[in-house]
Amino acid sequence: MADCEIKTPARSAVVTRYLVMPQHANPYGTVFGGIIMEWIDMVASMAAQRHCGMDVVTASIDSLAFENPVHIGDQVVLMASVNYVGRTSMEVGVKVVVEDLATGQQRITTRAYLTFVSIDKDHQPIAAPPIRPETADEKRRWDNAALRVRARKQLRGQVKNAT
Numbered sequence: 694m695a696d697c698e699i700k701t702p703a704r705s706a707v708v709t710r711y712l713v714m715p716q717h718a719n720p721y722g723t724v725f726g727g728i729i730m731e732w733i734d735m736v737a738s739m740a741a742q743r744h745c746g747m748d749v750v751t752a753s754i755d756s757l758a759f760e761n762p763v764h765i766g767d768q769v770v771l772m773a774s775v776n777y778v779g780r781t782s783m784e785v786g787v788k789v790v791v792e793d794l795a796t797g798q799q800r801i802t803t804r805a806y807l808t809f810v811s812i813d814k815d816h817q818p819i820a821a822p823p824i825r826p827e828t829a830d831e832k833r834r835w836d837n838a839a840l841r842v843r844a845r846k847q848l849r850g851q852v853k854n855a856t
């Protein structure tokens with residue numbers, strides 16, 4: 694593949710936002726974690742699809758911690774980019790923040806790491822195109838993702854061996 698055809702993380706990145714409505718919230722007026730998880734899965738899958746230009750499935754989602762509550766009326770901003778590409782799999786990182794409309798200040802709610810696998814017409818894993826991290830942030834994300842990919846594989850191997 695010619696160098697100019699190799700995509701950067703910036704080229705497939707997705708930024709989207711949602712307004713938190715009453716149907717997203719629990720009786721205390723803060724959003725259900727599962728709603729944020731759905732939005733994370735959606736925005737991350739779009740980044741993975743944009744990178745590989747193929748259908749993808751969610752293989753796994755790493756554990757999530759909600760660092761700050763999100764209230765009805767808040768605007769939630771989700772930023773997703775492909776951190777790492779293996780053979781058929783891609784790790785996508787998602788940062789979720791709440792934006793203060795008066796000041797424009799953003800407060801982190803959660804970070805998530807998801808693995809997608811590109812699939813062919815028969816729903817079988819198929820090679821994803823390589824990615825070229827360019828900026829210092831993209832290179833740092835690649836390095837950190839490579840560590841997580843290795844750790845996930847090790848864990849899956851241990852779990853398989855144990856069952």
Ligand SMILES: CC(C)(COP(=O)(O)OP(=O)(O)OC[C@H]1O[C@@H](n2cnc3c(N)ncnc32)[C@H](O)[C@@H]1OP(=O)(O)O)[C@@H](O)C(=O)NCCC(=O)NCCS
Nearest residue numbers: 750751752753778779780781782783808810818845846849
């Ligand atoms: C994800 C899926 C396609 C993997 O299929 P598989 O036959 O296990 O494929 P392989 O073992 O060849 O693995 C393919 C890639 O996925 C990665 N992978 C597989 N399971 C994984 C997991 N649990 N977490 C992270 N990565 C995983 C492998 O490391 C491999 O990556 P690589 O090609 O970059 O090295 C298959 O398990 C599947 O279809 N799952 C259901 C997906 C789905 O329906 N998601 C929606 C939510 S229910």
